[in-house]
Each structure stands twice: as structure tokens, then as C-alpha cells.
Amino acid sequence: MSNKKQLQKLKNLNVKAEKCLTRDEARTILIKATKAQSKINF
Numbered sequence: 001m002s003n004k005k006q007l008q009k010l011k012n013l014n015v016k017a018e019k020c021l022t023r024d025e026a027r028t029i030l031i032k033a034t035k036a037q038s039k040i041n042f
Helices: 003-019 025-039
Strands: none
Touching: 003 025
């Protein structure tokens, strides 16, 4: 995947993170964001 797509995914996850209400949702979003960030940095 391209960096552009990963950056878009991170933006979408940021929006979801602002709206999440439960700890489980937040944990899932953090895992996905960490994975996307690592793909950009690699």
C-alpha cells in the first residue's frame, strides 16, 4: 500500500478515535493506527 493510502487511513482512525465511547473501541483503533503508522515508517 502506498503512504498516501496509509495516511488517509490514519486520518479516518483519528476521526473514529474522537467519537469512540468505550475502551474496547479505543483499543481496536489504537492497534489499527499503530499498524498503519509502522507501514508508513517502514
